[in-house]
Amino acid sequence: xxxxxxxxxxxxxxxxxxxxxxxxxxxxxxxxxxxxxxxxxxxxxxxxxxxxxxxxxxxxxxxxxxxxxxxxxxxxxxxxxxxxxxxxxxxxxxxxxxxxxxxxxxxxxxxxxxxxxxxxxxxxxxxxxxxxxxxxxxxxxxxxxxxxxxxxxxxxxxxxxxxxxxxxxxxxxxxxxxxxxxxxxxxxxxxxxxxxxxxxxxxxxxxxxxxxxxxxxxxxxxxxxxxxxxxxxxxxxxxxxxxxxxxxxxxx
Amino acid sequence: xxxxxxxxxxxxxxxxxxxxxxxxxxxxxxxxxxxxxxxxxxxxxxxxxxxxxxxxxxxxxxxxxxxxxxxxxxxxxxxxxxxxxxxxxxxxxxxxxxxxxxxxxxxxxxxxxxxxxxxxxxxxxxxxxxxxxxxxxxxxxxxxxxxxxxxxxxxxxxxxxxxxxxxxxxxxxxxxxxxxxxxxxxxxxxxxxxxxxxxxxx
Numbered sequence: 001x002x003x004x005x006x007x008x009x010x011x012x013x014x015x016x017x018x019x020x021x022x023x024x025x026x027x028x029x030x031x032x033x034x035x036x037x038x039x040x041x042x043x044x045x046x047x048x049x050x051x052x053x054x055x056x057x058x059x060x061x062x063x064x065x066x067x068x069x070x071x072x073x074x075x076x077x078x079x080x081x082x083x084x085x086x087x088x089x090x091x092x093x094x095x096x097x098x099x100x101x102x103x104x105x106x107x108x109x110x111x112x113x114x115x116x117x118x119x120x121x122x123x124x125x126x127x128x129x130x131x132x133x134x135x136x137x138x139x140x141x142x143x144x145x146x147x148x149x150x151x152x153x154x155x156x157x158x159x160x161x162x163x164x165x166x167x168x169x170x171x172x173x174x175x176x177x178x179x180x181x182x183x184x185x186x187x188x189x190x191x192x193x194x195x196x197x198x199x200x201x202x203x204x205x206x207x208x209x210x211x212x213x214x215x216x217x218x219x220x221x222x223x224x225x226x227x228x229x230x231x232x233x234x235x236x237x238x239x240x241x242x243x244x245x246x247x248x249x250x251x252x
Numbered sequence: 253x254x255x256x257x258x259x260x261x262x263x264x265x266x267x268x269x270x271x272x273x274x275x276x277x278x279x280x281x282x283x284x285x286x287x288x289x290x291x292x293x294x295x296x297x298x299x300x301x302x303x304x305x306x307x308x309x310x311x312x313x314x315x316x317x318x319x320x321x322x323x324x325x326x327x328x329x330x331x332x333x334x335x336x337x338x339x340x341x342x343x344x345x346x347x348x349x350x351x352x353x354x355x356x357x358x359x360x361x362x363x364x365x366x367x368x369x370x371x372x373x374x375x376x377x378x379x380x381x382x383x384x385x386x387x388x389x390x391x392x393x394x395x396x397x398x399x400x401x402x403x404x405x406x407x408x409x410x411x412x413x414x415x416x417x418x419x420x421x422x423x424x425x426x427x428x429x430x431x432x433x434x435x436x437x438x439x440x441x442x443x444x445x446x447x448x449x450x451x452x453x454x
Contacts, residue, residue: 121299123396
């Protein structure tokens with residue numbers, strides 16, 4: 001069985017890593033370069049950079065951050081927030097990103113997923129979803145850090161996006177994000193059942209037990225954590241050790 | 253000096269950084285002539301087989317790379333860069349490859365494990381493992397692919413993974429030419445070790 005990927009997520013605003021609750025109420029938690037390097041050394045399987053203000057370019061932009069990181073971090077790097085065109089993807093890849101996470105643009109123009117996956121390969125195109133619970137087994141797709149509604153159903157949307165060529169899904173629960181109260185296991189399970197591409201669960205991990213519960217319940221292939229690492233609740237190494245002790249294979 | 257062939261496909265930035273970090277001097281080949289002069293060649297690639305091969309040939313790289321194969325220049329193909337070395341590729345139709353390593357690029361087997369195969373796996377050494385330095389069966393490498401090169405001869409197999417209960421070839425080697433399906437430039441310290449070996453191999 002393939003090891004579960006433990007992915008470290010860095011939400012970036014200007015020169016800083018920030019962290020919010022429900023994707024809002026942001027506070028500065030550290031320096032992107034230092035933190036990413038620490039996670040890399042600690043066997044993080046991938047690093048995800050999310051630009052919360054969706055500003056790709058300029059001084060202190062997320063692509064500066066990625067370019068610096070890519071000089072000394074040799075695991076996959078993903079960049080999300082502010083991708084508007086194929087040219088943006090080219091720029092992101094040239095800055096050292098391996099994948100781009102696309103949310104708003106895909107909901108506005110789903111065909112972009114098809115075009116981008118043809119041009120860059122599905123492996124490069126991650127569909128980012130911000131999911132808000134609307135009822136039993138029902139979630140709505142939000143954009144702009146949970147601020148905008150789209151009226152789209154998460155399960156319909158993820159199926160459509162897979163058909164269009166998305167290679168992975170980065171699934172963030174807006175309800176759980178930043179709360180440290182655990183994942184929306186029902187959401188992750190439902191999305192995993194809906195598609196056959198890999199699903200990365202994000203949003204809610206407050207302790208290693210939350211990750212163990214998620215993987216045991218859903219068989220999810222990857223988990224993306226922020227608070228748990230940023231606030232020193234446990235390191236990547238410690239989390240992996242606990243997963244391993246719980247019988248979940250990890251790369252150590 | 254390592255020459256990376258730039259035919260417009262592949263994440264060259266990462267590869268270049270990884271090579272620099274292991275102390276290599278790196279140059280990018282954008283013209284066929286650059287390949288003719290190279291003394292060590294890296295052949296990268298992402299995307300679809302047919303598209304990659306067409307682009308590679310259109311830019312005039314086929315002849316110099318085949319010359320380099322004959323001359324004994326060390327060549328390492330990565331991901332689709334390795335797949336192109338095969339005789340045939342079966343992604344979106346049947347396409348002719350460079351035919352350096354006899355074999356066919358086929359979709360990996362269906363089953364419980366999801367395709368694309370994205371993530372970290374250990375590689376079981378094959379008959380040709382020594383040529384590439386795949387000597388540690390516990391070392392993890394990062395994969396992202398839906399297709400793999402199935403070589404005709406077992407003697408060309410340098411490494412395999414178990415995927416959906418089938419042995420899938422993920423590394424090949426023949427004389428001076430080698431290939432890996434995984435991304436050493438994205439495989440942490442184990443990947444850097446493999447690149448360092450390619451850079452310094454005599």
